[in-house]
Amino acid sequence: MMAKLLKNREILLVVAIAVLVALIALRFPAFVAPANLARVYNDTSILIILALGQMAVILTRCIDLSMAANLALCGMVAAMLNSAVPGLPVPLVIIAAMALGGVLGTINGTLVWKLNIPPIVVTLGTLTIYRGLIFLLTDGKWINAHEMSDAFKALPRLDVAGMPVLSWVSLAMIALMFMIMGRTPLGRAFYAVGGNPHAAVYTGIDVGRTRFFAYCLSGTLAGLSGYLWVSRYAVAYVDIAAGFELDIIAACVIGGISIAGGIGSVPGAVLGALFLGVIKNALPVINISPFAQMAISGTVIIIAVAVNARAERRKGRVILKKAEAV
C-alpha cells in the first residue's frame, strides 16, 4: 500500500513538500502558521498559472520558452492601457491582456503547426521578439505605481473571504485546467498527441492543430499573468519576469510532467510550482543566500528529472520485452 502510494508522483511531491516545510519549521516555526502558508501560496499563484499553461504545451511534446516574455509584453500593454485611459474598467484591461497573450500564443502555435519549425526554435525567437517589442513600445521607460490607477493596482490584493483575489484567480485557473484536461476532448488530445503522435493521427486527431491550441492556452494564461504581475508589483518595465520561463519549466519538471510529452497532471504542475514557491519563500527566512537558493532549486530539478526518468525507463523495459517477441 505504502509502496504503491509512493509510486504516485503527486503523492511523492506532497510528501516532499511536507518534509521541506517541516524542516523549515524546525528552524523557523512561524513559517507554518496558516496565515504564512496562505501568503506563500499567494506568492506562488502566478507561477502556478504559468506552469499550468506550460504543462499543456509540454504534454504535446513542445515547449514554450516565450511565456515570460509574453507575460512582460501583456503586462506592459495592460499598464500602458491603464495609464492612458485610467477610467477603463479593470476587467476590460484584463480581457485585453488575455486576448493579447492569446494572440501571441497563436503566433507560436501557427509557426509550429503550419511551418513545422521546432518549438524550441520558434519560442526562442518569439521570446526575443516579444521582449524587443516592449522596448519599442516604451523606449525602455518604466511605468511606475503613480501612473497606474488605484483600481488597477488594488484588484489582486482585494480580500475576498479571507484570501486575496490573486489566490482566488489561481484557484479558478486550476479548476478550469482540471476541466479542460480531464473533461474535454481537447485535454484528451493533449495526452494522445504527446503519448504517441503517430497513433493520434490514425484516431483522427490533428497533431498540429492540437499543439496550436496548447500554445493558445499557454499564451492566454501568460497574458492573464501579465496583468497580475504588473498590478501586484505596481511597476512595468522591459525586463520584468526575465528568466522566469526557466522557473515555469522547472515547476513542470519537478511536478512530474515529462519533457518527452504525454505524461503529467494538473496537480503535478501545481505541486511543482508550490515546491519552488516554498523554497523561494522559506530559504531567505532561514538565512540562506539567494545563490544557495539557486543551487538548491537546480539540484531539486535534476533529482526530479532523475526520478521521472527512472519511472519512465521501467516502462520502456516492458515494451522492449514485447518487441523482442516480434
Add this chain to the structure above:
Amino acid sequence: MKPAITLEGISKSFPGVRALSDVSLALYPGSVTALIGENGAGKSTLVKILTGIYQPDAGVIRVADAETTFPTALAAARAGVTAIHQETVLFDELSVAENIFLGHAPRNRFGLIDWKKLNADAQALLHRAGADFDPTIRLRDLGIAKKHLVAIARALSVDARVVIMDEPTAALSHKEIHELYALVERLKADGKAILFISHKFDEIFRIADRYTVFRDGAMVGEGLIADVSQDDLVRMMVGRAVGSVYPKKEVASGEPVLTVSGYRHPTEFEDINFELRRGEILGFYGLVGAGRSEFMQSLIGITRPSAGAVRLDGEVLVIRSPAEAIRAGIVYVPEERGRQGAIIGMPIFQNVTLPSLSHTSRSGFLKLANEFALAREYTSRLDLRAASLDQDVGTLSGGNQQKVVIAKWLATRPKVIILDEPTKGIDIGSKAAVHAFMSELAAQGLSVIMVSSEIPEIMGMSDRVIVMREGRIAGRFDRVELTAEKLVRAAAGIEAQVNGRAA
C-alpha cells in the same frame, strides 16, 4: 571446397513463437547462396544470429572449421561476417571515408585519426568495390546505390569473409540493380561467401549459385540453382496444408459498400480500382514495400492521392483527413502497433474511446461513465484480459494491446475496417482470437480489408484477394481459385506458365 561459415542445427525461440528450428546452412567462398522464404519464414532471425544480434538457443556456428560463438555484433564482425541491409546503416552527415572506417580508423602516432591515410585507404577500398568517387564527400549527397557501394567498401575494410545482403535491390532503380550485380560478381571473384536474400526470382536466377529455402522456421530445401526451376522453388516456399485452422465463416457477400476507382499517387501507387462488398473480407497480399499500406493510408486521408474517387454506400466522398474517414465509417488499424496503435501511458479505456469521443461526450464535455461503458462493451467482446480498464495500456501483453487497438476501432461502429497485418508479432492464441473475431465481424455485415503478408492468413480468411506489386494491382483472385502459388507468382512478378503444373 570448404565452407567459409557453417551453421548446424540452429534453433531460436521467442515467447510464443518458434522462429528457427534445427536449421543448417553453409556458405562457400566465391559463391552466392540465395536465401528464399516467405515473410516470417525465419530469414531475418537467421541474419541476426549470423551477425551476433541474437544468440541461438541451440546449434553450432563454425568459421573455417573452428567452432565459435558470436556473443556480440562486434564478435561477428571480427570473424569476418558483415551485413548490408536494405536500408543502409550509415551516417548521412559523415564523409564516405569516415563511414567506411567508423570505429577502426587508422591512427597516427599521437593516437589521433590519420586523415591522409584514412582517405587514401578509403579511396583504395572504393576502387576495389568498383566505385571511383571522392571519399571526402558527404554520404547524404550520394544516391542509394552508391551508399550500398560505401557499405560494401566498409565490409571490405574489415576484411569480411562472409557478406550478407538483405534485399539489397529493394530500393534500387533498374540501372543501379545492374551495377549491384556487377559488384556481386566482383565480390565473388574476391572469394567472399555471399548470402543473398531476395524475393525476386529473376535476380535469384541471375546471380545466385546455390539456394536455401526456409519455411516456418525450418529449412525445406537446398541445392544448386542450376538444378532447380522457379516452380520447384515456389512449391518449396508455400508447400503446406492451409485453411483448416481458420475460422472463416461462409458469408454471402451483399451489395458493394465501398468502391475505389482510379486511385493514384505520384510516387507510391497507381490504377487502384476495386469494390468491397458487405460482409466480405478482402485480402491484400504483396511483398513488403508493394504499396499496400501506402494506398490504405491514402484511402483514410493521411496522404493525399493525386487522383481517384471513393464511393461509400452510394455516396461519393472526399476524404481529406483521418477524422473525416472515421466520421464516414472507414477505419484503419495500422500495422505497427507500437508506433501507430496504442498510446502507451494512457489508460485502456481512454485508448478505446479516443476516436469516439464525439459520441461519448455531451456538449463538449467528456462523460467518463459513457466512456467506461463503451470501452467495457468492446473490450469484453474481444475477450480482453486486463485487471481494470483504468490500467495503463503499456502493462498489457502484445496480443492484448492489439485487442485494445481493434476495440478502439470497432467502438467507432465503422462500415469498413482496414486491418493492416492484424496478427503480426502476436502469439498463436491471440491470433486465433483475432481471426475468429474478424470472421464474426464480416458475418455481422461489416466489410473488412485485410492487408497481410502471410499466405496462410490470406488464404484462410479472405473471400477475395487482390495482389499488389510495385504499387499496382498485379492480380485478383476469388476464394475458390486461390492457390498459394498464384499469390506468390503475382506478388513476385513471375509470368504464369501456360503449361503450368497443377498446384
